[in-house]
Structures are given as C-alpha cells and as structure tokens.
Amino acid sequence: MQGRSIKPDDCSLHEGIRENGRRLGSYTPLPMAPSLTSLNEFRGYVYLLAQDQNGCLFLQKIFEEGTSQDIELIFDEIINHIVELMLNPFGNYVVQKLLDVCDEKHRLLIVRMVTNEPGMLVRVCLNTYGTRVVQRLIETLTTRQQISSVILALKPGVLDLVKDQNGNHVIQRCLNLLSNEDNKFIFDAATKFCVEIATHRHGCCVMQRCIAHASGKHWDKLMTAISRNGLLLAQDPFGNYVVQCIMDLKNPCSIAILLSQFKGNYEHLSMQKFGSHVVEKCLRHFEESRSQIVLELLSVPHFEQLLQDPFANYVIQCALAVTKGVLHSSLVEAVRPHSTLRTSPYCKRIFSRNLLKK
Known part of the structure; x- marks a missing residue:
C-alpha cells in the first residue's frame, strides 16, 4: 500500500467523517501529498486535508500554483472552520497562506468569522498556533473596516494579551504595523495598568515597545505614568528595564520626575540588585x-x-x-x-x- 495516493473513497480518509465534513474520530494521515491536479477529487474533504501534515503542504502548494477557482474552492470549504484551523498544528499554516493570497472579500469574511463572538479572537491569540495566524492577519489588514473589527475584538482582552507568552506578540505586531490612533487601546491600557504591565516578564517588553511607538498625547501620558512609579519600578526585575528605557530618552520632564522619586532613596536603591543598575545609570548620564x-x-x-x-x-x-x-x-x-x-x-x-x- 505504501506510495499509493489516497482518494476520498478510501476508508482511511472516510473513517470518522460526518456528512458535513467534521471528524468523529481519528483518521490515518495521508501517506503522501496528492498530485496538484487532484484537488477536485477532494471536494468535501479540504477541511480534513488542512489538518493533515501532507494535506497541509498540498494545500499550500495549491495556493502558490493553483488557479483562483482552486482558492475559491478551498476557501468555501474551510471558512466555517477557520477558527478551529487557526488553532491546529497544521491548519494554522493553511490559514496563514490563505491570508497571503485571498482577495478583500475573503479577508473580510475571515475577519468577521474570528470577531463575531466576544472573546474568540483573544482566545486564538493566546494559543501557540493561533498567535501566528493573528499576527499574519494583522499584517494583511488593508481596510478601515477590517482594522476596526480586529481592534474592537482585541480591546477587552488587551491586559491578558500583553502578559501572555503568545498574546504579547500580537500586541507588539499591532504596535509595529498599526497607526498611533489605532493603537490607542494599547497605550491606554499601558498607562492605566502601568505597574502591573511593566513588572511582568512579557509586559515589560510590550511597555518598551509602547514607549518606542507612541506619540503625542499618548506618549506624554505613558511617560508620566511610568516616571511617577519610577522608584517602585527601579527595584523590580523587569520594571527596572522600563525605567532605564525612559532614562535613555533623556526627556527633561520625565527625568525630573524620576530624579524626584529617587531623591532620598539612593542608599536603598544602591544595595539592591536591580536598583543599583538604575543608580549607576543616573551617575553616568x-x-x-x-x-x-x-x-x-x-x-x-x-x-x-x-x-x-x-x-x-x-x-x-x-x-x-x-x-x-x-x-x-x-x-x-x-x-x-x-x-x-x-x-x-x-x-x-x-x-x-x-x-x-x-
């Protein structure tokens, strides 16, 4: 049996499939990728192909070498399962590739599917595989409607995302690619939860990205919030890096607030592992x-x-x-x-x- 192509009528592929294409149980992975011309033979089973290692590679190849009709066929068969595929070890690659080649109509439908249920997009971002797809989604957003929908879906969970090992990368991708005003929900959270975020392993990295990307009133509010908590942050394993980040910018207002915080506390700071680095920086700069x-x-x-x-x-x-x-x-x-x-x-x-x- 080794080396033969598996067709939809093979029991190994049919095993555990309902009429609507959903899995009932485990099925044997495809032993080899079908030929490029055989996509039509898998009508009704593309959703299963996307979850198989060989099938995933096959579909990605179709995206690169197939026709617009092929892309339409794949899209139609997986759009109702798009969230599940985003969370799948192999399916997530299919969705990422689809985002690269789909048109605006398809992209808008994908955005609607992942944002129509409250909290769904946040849960996807927190997933090891889902975070990759959402980052790719953010990279490919083109219209105001798409961007607004994604922002509204992410906003309620922004604090959880910032502090998560997967979610924080989605927030950083927003900071890198979206406008200052689109990222307002991130800057507002960074200002409101300044200490909580700056003293977190992942949050401190996001906070430094916020400082780098914010501008105007958002930057002013953020700098003030961090500076006013400078003494506390300077003593923290992660917060001290945020304080040093501000010190490197040498903004007169922020430095004045920081130095007023440190005044009378230099002995205490000097005898601490993290605070001593901040005192040295003060002396040097x-x-x-x-x-x-x-x-x-x-x-x-x-x-x-x-x-x-x-x-x-x-x-x-x-x-x-x-x-x-x-x-x-x-x-x-x-x-x-x-x-x-x-x-x-x-x-x-x-x-x-x-x-x-x-």
Missing part, C-alpha cells in the same frame, strides 16, 4: 544628579557597608569613575580609611583599580 547621589551615599552611618555590599560596591566604583574635582576627592577621602577591607570579596574591586588615583 545625569551630571546634575551626581552631587545629590554622592552626598547621600557619603552621609550613610556606615559607609563601609556600601563598599562591601555585592551591589552597592559597583555604584561606588561608578561614582569614583565619573566624578571630578571636589566631589571625587570627597569620595576618595571616604574610601581610603577602609583600606583594610581591600581583601573583602566585593570591596577589593574598588581598591584594585586606579579609581582612587584619579
């Missing part, structure tokens, strides 16, 4: 804040603890490297009396470099 930071650190009751701290010692090294004149001299005078600590695992890094000779 904001000359106007250096005196404030150094004087706060010099005023702590036990300065030597900072020298021996696994994180704060890097802050002290950074401060010695970027300061000059009186400020640098003050730091050196505070460090030298503790030279007996030069063998300490962390403190020795300060004494082993030429920072004190500057």
Whole structure:
C-alpha cells in the first residue's frame, strides 16, 4: 500500500467523517501529498486535508500554483472552520497562506468569522498556533473596516494579551504595523495598568515597545505614568528595564520626575540588585544628579557597608569613575580609611583599580 495516493473513497480518509465534513474520530494521515491536479477529487474533504501534515503542504502548494477557482474552492470549504484551523498544528499554516493570497472579500469574511463572538479572537491569540495566524492577519489588514473589527475584538482582552507568552506578540505586531490612533487601546491600557504591565516578564517588553511607538498625547501620558512609579519600578526585575528605557530618552520632564522619586532613596536603591543598575545609570548620564547621589551615599552611618555590599560596591566604583574635582576627592577621602577591607570579596574591586588615583 505504501506510495499509493489516497482518494476520498478510501476508508482511511472516510473513517470518522460526518456528512458535513467534521471528524468523529481519528483518521490515518495521508501517506503522501496528492498530485496538484487532484484537488477536485477532494471536494468535501479540504477541511480534513488542512489538518493533515501532507494535506497541509498540498494545500499550500495549491495556493502558490493553483488557479483562483482552486482558492475559491478551498476557501468555501474551510471558512466555517477557520477558527478551529487557526488553532491546529497544521491548519494554522493553511490559514496563514490563505491570508497571503485571498482577495478583500475573503479577508473580510475571515475577519468577521474570528470577531463575531466576544472573546474568540483573544482566545486564538493566546494559543501557540493561533498567535501566528493573528499576527499574519494583522499584517494583511488593508481596510478601515477590517482594522476596526480586529481592534474592537482585541480591546477587552488587551491586559491578558500583553502578559501572555503568545498574546504579547500580537500586541507588539499591532504596535509595529498599526497607526498611533489605532493603537490607542494599547497605550491606554499601558498607562492605566502601568505597574502591573511593566513588572511582568512579557509586559515589560510590550511597555518598551509602547514607549518606542507612541506619540503625542499618548506618549506624554505613558511617560508620566511610568516616571511617577519610577522608584517602585527601579527595584523590580523587569520594571527596572522600563525605567532605564525612559532614562535613555533623556526627556527633561520625565527625568525630573524620576530624579524626584529617587531623591532620598539612593542608599536603598544602591544595595539592591536591580536598583543599583538604575543608580549607576543616573551617575553616568545625569551630571546634575551626581552631587545629590554622592552626598547621600557619603552621609550613610556606615559607609563601609556600601563598599562591601555585592551591589552597592559597583555604584561606588561608578561614582569614583565619573566624578571630578571636589566631589571625587570627597569620595576618595571616604574610601581610603577602609583600606583594610581591600581583601573583602566585593570591596577589593574598588581598591584594585586606579579609581582612587584619579
């Protein structure tokens, strides 16, 4: 039997098929892809072909080499099962390819099928296979009606999407391809749930994309929300990257808010794994804040603890490297009396470099 083409009248393909083309049970996968000219022989069974590894490849080839009538036949047979195919390991590739070749009438029907039930499109986005198709769908949207329908369907689940390992890629694709105003629902959520999103593994990446793509009032509101939560975010494993992203932009208003948040907290931040990176960045990039930071650190009751701290010692090294004149001299005078600590695992890094000779 090996090597023969399977036709619709073979029991292996018919097994478990209802009259309407739905599966009742498992069926044997096609052992080999049918020839290009045999599509008509599979009328009524295209939905099953799309879920089979060989059948999936066969249908994709039809999309590339077949006629418009072939595309119409495939579309007619799978459109009522489009959501199920989006979630299928093989069917999702068929739908992606269909989106590449279909006309506007077909694309609009696909959009309607995936958006007519509340929450359906969001569930597809959260799926490992579905997220690929929705990203491709967003790439191929061309009309105002299509875009509006997709946005309205995604909006209620935007927070879940942002924080999901699959869904966040759909949101990022929207940010990359849709207009500033179309992405308003994302910017609004990022502003409203700023801390929740910025402190999430996937959310922090989306937040940085929002900062990069937002403009006008959306950007202003987002920057303000993040800056006002700067102290909290700076101490978070993911939020600190969002804060550093804002610092890199050097927007005067945002920086002023951030620095006001950090004032009086530099010792605390310096002794934290993530906060110490933010303090180092402040020292390197904001000359106007250096005196404030150094004087706060010099005023702590036990300065030597900072020298021996696994994180704060890097802050002290950074401060010695970027300061000059009186400020640098003050730091050196505070460090030298503790030279007996030069063998300490962390403190020795300060004494082993030429920072004190500057």
